[in-house]
Amino acid sequence: MIQMYQVSKRYPNGALALQNINLYIEKGEFVFLVGPSGAGKSTFMKLIIRRELPTSGQIIVGGRNVTRLRPWEIPRLRRSVGIVFQDFLLLPNKTAYENVAFALEVTEASPREIKRRVPAALELVGLKHKLSALPHQLSGGEQQRVSLARSIVNNPLILLADEPTGNLDPDTSWEIMDLLCEINKRGTTVIMTTHNSNIVDRMKKRVIALENGIIVRDDQRGAYCR
Amino acid sequence: MKLRTIIHHFKEAASSIRRNGHMSAVSVGIIALCLLILGGFILVIANLHHIAEDIESRVEIRVFLKDDLSERGIDQLGEELLALEEVKKVEFISKEQGLEQLKQELDEPKVFALVEKNPLPHSFKITLKEPQAVEAVASKVQKLEGIEEVNYGKEWVERLFTFTRALWIIGVLTIAALLTIVVLIITNTVRLAVFARRKEIEIMKLVGATNWFIRLPFLLEGMLMGLAAGCLATLFLYFGYSFVAAKVIALAPFLPWLPMGSVVTKVCFGVVALGMFVGATSSAFSIRKYLQV
Numbered sequence: 001m002i003q004m005y006q007v008s009k010r011y012p013n014g015a016l017a018l019q020n021i022n023l024y025i026e027k028g029e030f031v032f033l034v035g036p037s038g039a040g041k042s043t044f045m046k047l048i049i050r051r052e053l054p055t056s057g058q059i060i061v062g063g064r065n066v067t068r069l070r071p072w073e074i075p076r077l078r079r080s081v082g083i084v085f086q087d088f089l090l091l092p093n094k095t096a097y098e099n100v101a102f103a104l105e106v107t108e109a110s111p112r113e114i115k116r117r118v119p120a121a122l123e124l125v126g127l128k129h130k131l132s133a134l135p136h137q138l139s140g141g142e143q144q145r146v147s148l149a150r151s152i153v154n155n156p157l158i159l160l161a162d163e164p165t166g167n168l169d170p171d172t173s174w175e176i177m178d179l180l181c182e183i184n185k186r187g188t189t190v191i192m193t194t195h196n197s198n199i200v201d202r203m204k205k206r207v208i209a210l211e212n213g214i215i216v217r218d219d220q221r222g223a224y225c226r
Numbered sequence: 227m228k229l230r231t232i233i234h235h236f237k238e239a240a241s242s243i244r245r246n247g248h249m250s251a252v253s254v255g256i257i258a259l260c261l262l263i264l265g266g267f268i269l270v271i272a273n274l275h276h277i278a279e280d281i282e283s284r285v286e287i288r289v290f291l292k293d294d295l296s297e298r299g300i301d302q303l304g305e306e307l308l309a310l311e312e313v314k315k316v317e318f319i320s321k322e323q324g325l326e327q328l329k330q331e332l333d334e335p336k337v338f339a340l341v342e343k344n345p346l347p348h349s350f351k352i353t354l355k356e357p358q359a360v361e362a363v364a365s366k367v368q369k370l371e372g373i374e375e376v377n378y379g380k381e382w383v384e385r386l387f388t389f390t391r392a393l394w395i396i397g398v399l400t401i402a403a404l405l406t407i408v409v410l411i412i413t414n415t416v417r418l419a420v421f422a423r424r425k426e427i428e429i430m431k432l433v434g435a436t437n438w439f440i441r442l443p444f445l446l447e448g449m450l451m452g453l454a455a456g457c458l459a460t461l462f463l464y465f466g467y468s469f470v471a472a473k474v475i476a477l478a479p480f481l482p483w484l485p486m487g488s489v490v491t492k493v494c495f496g497v498v499a500l501g502m503f504v505g506a507t508s509s510a511f512s513i514r515k516y517l518q519v
């Protein structure tokens with residue numbers, strides 16, 4: 001599903017975020033991406049949806065070379081990849097419902113479909129009662145869950161979750177993990193970054209560890225969501 | 227793009243204008259003011275131009291004939307004059323008619339009482355298709371047989387043409403300058419609106435919106451605001467013009483002031499179209515930078 005060959009990323013200011021990354025992630029896999037702050041995890045995510053271009057190397061997502069996409073081909077890539085951004089990226093003047101609906105509207109989905117799917121997605125993340133709240137009226141964890149609902153609302157092939165449990169209490173974190181597992185079971189490839197070793201240890205999934213932009217460990221535990 | 231999407235974009239544009247109510251109102255006001263100044267200036271120039279043209283059309287050449295020219299010679303000369311391509315009309319004025327006209331113009335019967343013999347020669351009055359050709363035609367006529375003198379008020383005509391040419395150049399330059407200012411102000415106004423929403427644009431891009439999907443509501447918003455400003459400016463132009471025109475006609479009824487209908491309507495349409503066009507294109511330009519995510 002995702003392949004990287006010799007991928008390096010150096011930001012214009014000189015920061016070397018990723019170095020010589022080679023990896024292969026299969027369809028339907030569940031992968032944890034771990035490592036200290038500044039290791040390059042978010043950069044890794046940004047490369048997959050072409051929010052950034054690698055300085056060198058090739059990235060193949062769903063059979064398409066992301067580094068060679070023409071500008072007008074990018075939207076299709078992004079629609080097939082759901083993302084929970086580390087900083088949520090919610091629209092401040094839209095309600096929770098509208099923020100989620102937004103991801104469907106850009107795909108020109110029918111109003112009927114939007115009305116069916118948006119509440120369902122928000123219910124999945126446990127925010128059914130906060131449909132009409134604006135982001136600033138929500139707690140950090142709730143905003144995070146709105147962001148998660150938005151990322152899964154159009155059944156993406158790949159789900160990138162950058163610290164989806166970063167602001168959540170343990171109970172809610174486990175609810176989110178169950179949800180991600182559920183999504184993974186339906187065939188979606190999930191890549192999740194986290195600093196929570198507790199979760200990583202208990203889930204028993206493939207773990208890719210980054211340090212200073214280099215893969216220092218890639219543990220294939222072979223376990224899938226039960 | 228589906229019809230549903232376009233309707234959705236219209237709603238978005240309208241609600242965005244409403245949401246930024248204060249800012250939208252200010253923008254529309256500024257744009258309307260620019261368009262009003264531009265439109266007003268165009269109307270002034272158009273009127274001056276119209277007046278100048280009217281005066282130009284009265285330019286004529288008077289050809290005085292030699293006394294010894296036979297009647298056949300006169301007819302022949304008349305035909306030769308009419309054959310010149312710049313000439314529109316040739317009118318024969320006999321000695322007697324000439325004297326009559328002079329008497330009327332001078333309105334001084336005593337002078338004429340002293341004159342026993344008519345001193346005036348026969349003459350032709352030539353009207354031209356293009357007043358600017360007056361000098362060329364005069365020198366051509368000068369070379370013909372049987373002509374005593376050619377008269378067209380050389381100095382006066384030259385001054386008139388200098389004036390109309392200057393008016394034309396000043397008019398075009400000023401309109402161009404005003405147009406540039408209008409475009410800059412509109413662009414800047416829209417750019418502020420786009421800048422305020424750069425985050426929204428980025429997020430739209432990241433969840434997979436196409437550039438057109440993002441651009442369209444901004445385009446529509448710019449266009450709607452331009453339309454509103456254009457209509458506002460038109461309103462003021464229309465009533466302002468009829469007010470000023472009435473005053474001017476009362477003061478100087480001899481001026482060939484442009485009627486309400488023709489030019490004013492054109493200028494008003496132009497102002498609305500310009501507002502919409504500039505509003506739309508400047509949003510398209512302002513947004514370009516933020517689409518590169």
Ligand SMILES: Nc1ncnc2c1ncn2[C@@H]1O[C@H](COP(=O)(O)OP(=O)(O)OP(=O)(O)O)[C@@H](O)[C@H]1O
Pocket residue numbers: 011012013015016017035036037038039040041042043044086
């Ligand atoms: N837009 C940017 N411009 C310049 N440097 C950047 C940019 N984004 C990230 N970096 C740098 O690249 C490196 C990797 O950053 P990245 O955000 O990928 O880390 P991370 O692993 O996600 O960290 P965290 O766990 O804190 O989220 C860091 O040194 C960071 O300073």
Ligand SMILES: [Mg+2]
Pocket residue numbers: 041042043086162
């Ligand atoms: Mg990060």
